[in-house]
Amino acid sequence: MSYIPNTDAQRHEMLKAAGVQNFDELFERAVPRKLWDNTEFKMPPPLSELEVSVLLNELSSKNICTSEIISFIGAGVYNHYMPAAVNALLFRSEFYTAYTPYQAEVAQGTLQSIFEYQTMVSEILGMEVSNASMYDGATACAEAALIASAHTGRNKILVPRTLHPNYAAVTSTYLSGLPIAVDTLPASDGLIDIESAMKMIDDKTAAVLIQQPNFLGLLEDVEPIIESAHKAGALAVMVVDPITLGVLKSPGEYGADIAVAEGQPFGIPQAFGGPLLGMMAVNKNLVRRLPGRLVGKTIDSRGNEGFCLTLQTREQHIRRNKATSNICTNQALCALAATIYLSLLGPGGLKHLGELALENSHYAYDKAVNIKGFSSKFDSPFFREFVVETSVKPSKLIEKALLKGILPGVDLSVFDIGLDNCLMLAFTEMTGKTQIDKLVQVLSGL
Amino acid sequence: MGQEGNCKTKGDYLALSKSITIFDRSTPGLSGLDLPEIQKEASHFIPEKYLRKKKPILPEVSENEVVRHYIGLSIKNHHIDKGLYPLGSCTMKYNPKVNDRAAMLPGFTDIHPFQPESTVQGALELLYNLAELLGEISGMDDVTLQPVAGAHGEFTSLLMIRAYHTKIGNPRQTVVFPDSAHGTNPASVTMAGYKSVQIKSGQDGLVDVSTLKAAMNENVAAFMLTNPNTLGLFDKNILEIADIVHSVGAQFYMDGANLNALLGRVKPAEMGFDIVHFNLHKTFSTPHGGGGPGAGALGLKKHLSPFMPSPIVVKNGDKYGLDYDRPDSIGKVHSFYGNFANLVRGYTYIRQLGLDGLRSVSENAVINANYLMANLKAFYDLPYDRTCMHEFVLSGERQKKAGVRTTDIAKRLMDFGFHPPTVYFPLIVSEAMMIEPTESESKAELDRFIEAMIQIAREVEEKPDIIKTAPHNTPVGRMDEGKAARDLVVKWSPITEHC
Numbered sequence: 001m002s003y004i005p006n007t008d009a010q011r012h013e014m015l016k017a018a019g020v021q022n023f024d025e026l027f028e029r030a031v032p033r034k035l036w037d038n039t040e041f042k043m044p045p046p047l048s049e050l051e052v053s054v055l056l057n058e059l060s061s062k063n064i065c066t067s068e069i070i071s072f073i074g075a076g077v078y079n080h081y082m083p084a085a086v087n088a089l090l091f092r093s094e095f096y097t098a099y100t101p102y103q104a105e106v107a108q109g110t111l112q113s114i115f116e117y118q119t120m121v122s123e124i125l126g127m128e129v130s131n132a133s134m135y136d137g138a139t140a141c142a143e144a145a146l147i148a149s150a151h152t153g154r155n156k157i158l159v160p161r162t163l164h165p166n167y168a169a170v171t172s173t174y175l176s177g178l179p180i181a182v183d184t185l186p187a188s189d190g191l192i193d194i195e196s197a198m199k200m201i202d203d204k205t206a207a208v209l210i211q212q213p214n215f216l217g218l219l220e221d222v223e224p225i226i227e228s229a230h231k232a233g234a235l236a237v238m239v240v241d242p243i244t245l246g247v248l249k250s251p252g253e254y255g256a257d258i259a260v261a262e263g264q265p266f267g268i269p270q271a272f273g274g275p276l277l278g279m280m281a282v283n284k285n286l287v288r289r290l291p292g293r294l295v296g297k298t299i300d301s302r303g304n305e306g307f308c309l310t311l312q313t314r315e316q317h318i319r320r321n322k323a324t325s326n327i328c329t330n331q332a333l334c335a336l337a338a339t340i341y342l343s344l345l346g347p348g349g350l351k352h353l354g355e356l357a358l359e360n361s362h363y364a365y366d367k368a369v370n371i372k373g374f375s376s377k378f379d380s381p382f383f384r385e386f387v388v389e390t391s392v393k394p395s396k397l398i399e400k401a402l403l404k405g406i407l408p409g410v411d412l413s414v415f416d417i418g419l420d421n422c423l424m425l426a427f428t429e430m431t432g433k434t435q436i437d438k439l440v441q442v443l444s445g446l
Numbered sequence: 447m448g449q450e451g452n453c454k455t456k457g458d459y460l461a462l463s464k465s466i467t468i469f470d471r472s473t474p475g476l477s478g479l480d481l482p483e484i485q486k487e488a489s490h491f492i493p494e495k496y497l498r499k500k501k502p503i504l505p506e507v508s509e510n511e512v513v514r515h516y517i518g519l520s521i522k523n524h525h526i527d528k529g530l531y532p533l534g535s536c537t538m539k540y541n542p543k544v545n546d547r548a549a550m551l552p553g554f555t556d557i558h559p560f561q562p563e564s565t566v567q568g569a570l571e572l573l574y575n576l577a578e579l580l581g582e583i584s585g586m587d588d589v590t591l592q593p594v595a596g597a598h599g600e601f602t603s604l605l606m607i608r609a610y611h612t613k614i615g616n617p618r619q620t621v622v623f624p625d626s627a628h629g630t631n632p633a634s635v636t637m638a639g640y641k642s643v644q645i646k647s648g649q650d651g652l653v654d655v656s657t658l659k660a661a662m663n664e665n666v667a668a669f670m671l672t673n674p675n676t677l678g679l680f681d682k683n684i685l686e687i688a689d690i691v692h693s694v695g696a697q698f699y700m701d702g703a704n705l706n707a708l709l710g711r712v713k714p715a716e717m718g719f720d721i722v723h724f725n726l727h728k729t730f731s732t733p734h735g736g737g738g739p740g741a742g743a744l745g746l747k748k749h750l751s752p753f754m755p756s757p758i759v760v761k762n763g764d765k766y767g768l769d770y771d772r773p774d775s776i777g778k779v780h781s782f783y784g785n786f787a788n789l790v791r792g793y794t795y796i797r798q799l800g801l802d803g804l805r806s807v808s809e810n811a812v813i814n815a816n817y818l819m820a821n822l823k824a825f826y827d828l829p830y831d832r833t834c835m836h837e838f839v840l841s842g843e844r845q846k847k848a849g850v851r852t853t854d855i856a857k858r859l860m861d862f863g864f865h866p867p868t869v870y871f872p873l874i875v876s877e878a879m880m881i882e883p884t885e886s887e888s889k890a891e892l893d894r895f896i897e898a899m900i901q902i903a904r905e906v907e908e909k910p911d912i913i914k915t916a917p918h919n920t921p922v923g924r925m926d927e928g929k930a931a932r933d934l935v936v937k938w939s940p941i942t943e944h945c
């Protein structure tokens with residue numbers, strides 16, 4: 001096997017040093033024979049590197065990927081352009097094959113890049129402190145609810161029906177073992193119903209979650225909800241699409257207490273939905289409740305500035321059952337991808353990307369709602385995604401468009417949110433005028 | 447240290463070498479990525495009240511400068527492609543390059559989780575086959591691939607166990623685990639709404655059967671055990687332990703972080719476990735990426751299947767699909783289906799190795815660890831002096847009496863070009879050094895490590911100062927972790943950072 005660097009002779013020498021003649025003798029000293037003597041494994045035979053490459057190529061080519069077809073699917077994961085420099089740096093062994101930077105002196109590369117990541121995320125979200133990453137947007141959302149409950153000592157979380165259904169599902173799974181209730185804030189016209197929200201936010205409420213733009217791409221009226229949350233002593237948790245934040249008001253500007261986001265748009269491939277990047281940032285008063293790693297700046301014995309993991313007493317390896325979270329392995333490499341991506345983009349690039357998505361989605365909207373059999377579902381302002389009602393079942397539409405090289409969007413009937421004949425389309429810099437004109441042409445011809 | 451410039455403030459001299467962040471390299475007007483033109487400003491589409499007023503500070507740097515910056519950072523890291531990384535419990539093995547090439551195929555990177563099933567048959571087939579293989583390796587009936595890390599798998603399992611107990615009566619109140627357990631175990635217990643009951647390990651470092659018996663009752667939902675445990679010892683009484691756990695109707699959870707020692711030899715199901723988490727980023731060679739992403743699948747017995755996270759991958763004839771119709775499922779624990787790209791890597795690895803390769807992994811991992819242990823135990827205390835599995839734990843007590851702590855030894859090892867072992871864990875060994883060489887290391891590399899450890903042991907006697915002031919050959923000296931926590935600075939800012 002090409003990943004084992006010792007010969008039989010060397011192994012024999014090592015076994016002798018360990019006081020045995022052969023491996024079975026060694027193994028038997030540790031593991032009772034009856035647990036391994038008759039164990040059978042039915043596994044396919046080993047493959048050479050060449051053969052395994054062929055096998056994986058075959059599997060890969062059974063998928064239809066967004067480089068072969070034009071996709072307007074979004075809903076939490078987006079097809080963005082991947083600058084070549086991102087992977088060129090990411091796949092450096094020095095980053096790629098290192099682990100959690102427990103030993104700061106030999107991990108300054110990872111530590112400083114996380115420090116830079118924390119800075120960028122705090123800046124973009126408009127918050128004071130970012131952690132070093134969560135698993136994904138959905139689990140970040142759930143962990144934010146946990147922070148809020150611990151901080152307020154309250155046990156009711158309000159989750160709007162306009163939150164990504166998968167985030168709502170993950171949040172309620174995460175809280176299911178705890179005495180914390182998850183109540184749904186109703187929606188009207190695709191937005192949080194403000195009046196109901198006002199009534200439901202009370203002195204038992206730990207947190208109100210608000211997604212901006214919401215799952216349907218629409219812009220929520222955030223201020224009154226945050227105001228009423230704060231008045232009731234609850235925390236406001238905002239869930240955002242970070243690519244919009246060169247343009248849209250940040251959670252910090254809205255006065256959110258916790259901001260979470262799915263960082264996938266920042267240089268991370270769609271990859272069938274994982275690995276993703278959970279971003280989380282809070283204001284200083286909550287820093288000791290943050291889950292996961294945090295990097296701080298310090299000084300070394302030689303007087304150099306440098307970085308190390310900090311406030312580790314929040315974490316499971318020290319605090320065990322009293323830790324703020326169980327998270328250990330996180331999404332560090334995805335955080336690095338985002339850091340490199342944002343370094344390339346700069347503030348102008350971030351804004352520009354948001355504007356491209358905005359312009360493309362509006363160009364498409366104006367055309368789409370004029371196609372026969374398609375109509376606009378909601379009237380309020382949207383960002384990079386919008387919903388159309390269709391006279392033909394969306395699943396049928398998708399099937400037909402696929403034959404013409406288009407993935408037109410997400411069939412909302414698969415979610416239990418009462419939007420049955422609705423298709424949601426998403427836009428990025430990858431879906432410009434050319435792609436949209438093709439989309440319109442295909443949809444018009446169905 | 448090409449990255450660091452000396453910096454003086456006007457007036458008093460500061461002998462500080464400042465860190466140069468990407469923000470310090472920023473020059474207004476530069477950018478590292480050209481984009482297509484836009485026609486209209488955002489305000490054309492969106493009312494003013496939704497628009498951002500306070501611009502985020504982000505670096506303005508050209509692409510070549512970005513590349514130099516991160517290459518400059520990268521060279522300050524130790525990593526497995528450079529040398530031994532014997533971080534116990536983390537299984538820092540070589541990450542085969544073919545895995546990454548496979549994971550980066552456009553058919554895997556450029557597919558969306560909401561694409562129609564007909565367009566992602568290859569991905570679903572891979573997931574289905576990987577689940578089958580992990581089922582075979584663990585002897586379990588079913589596998590879910592949704593959790594994305596070990597801790598995530600623990601938490602998911604405990605929610606499934608809660609759902610199982612609830613279904614047959616009541617959820618129960620506590621979860622028991624030994625004091626050698628990894629910190630994620632108790633932390634997951636709390637998140638799943640259970641009370642932690644930690645039991646003391648026996649003199650031999652294993653589960654003390656009478657202590658366990660005393661702790662088990664009808665309130666206990668599960669017993670969590672790492673086997674081999676975090677001392678690198680296999681619990682020989684495992685079948686008896688399983689009986690004790692099951693006799694009160696509790697579930698037996700295996701923390702499978704140490705599965706590398708058992709690959710192709712011992713099946714968790716045959717040890718009596720009901721559910722096990724795999725760390726694909728340890729056992730199945732997916733890269734650690736500076737702290738993640740990982741992948742943390744679960745193998746489980748049939749009685750727990752209904753509670754698996756939704757959806758599950760199913761096969762109908764020669765078509766693959768996602769089944770959401772799972773009325774007893776605990777729900778979702780991830781936005782989509784887990785860390786797919788890492789599942790591709792793990793699948794590539796298992797298919798390439800086959801059974802012979804997996805057996806070779808466990809054999810070489812165990813031999814390497816025992817070889818190191820045999821050569822080091824004369825120089826350091828070995829509290830549990832028995833044949834180990836894939837790792838073992840030394841104690842720095844002897845050295846501590848001479849005034850040198852385990853931290854110092856860890857830092858000194860860096861001067862020899864090695865990453866230190868895991869230190870101060872497990873908590874039941876004082877001044878612990880947990881050493882896991884993995885199967886990836888040659889005898890020559892292990893001999894170099896032994897030599898370094900012996901030299902350090904000698905230095906403790908002869909010139910302890912060189913250890914206490916270590917490291918000396920690293921990009922930076924010993925970091926003041928206390929200061930980092932006291933004077934919390936967790937982001938760059940133009941005021942405190944500019945000279």
Ligand SMILES: Cc1ncc(COP(=O)(O)O)c(C=O)c1O
Nearest residue numbers: 328329535595596597628630703
């Ligand atoms: C014994 C043990 N259990 C659980 C974990 C948690 O796994 P993860 O870091 O993937 O969440 C680890 C490793 O970090 C471990 O070593």
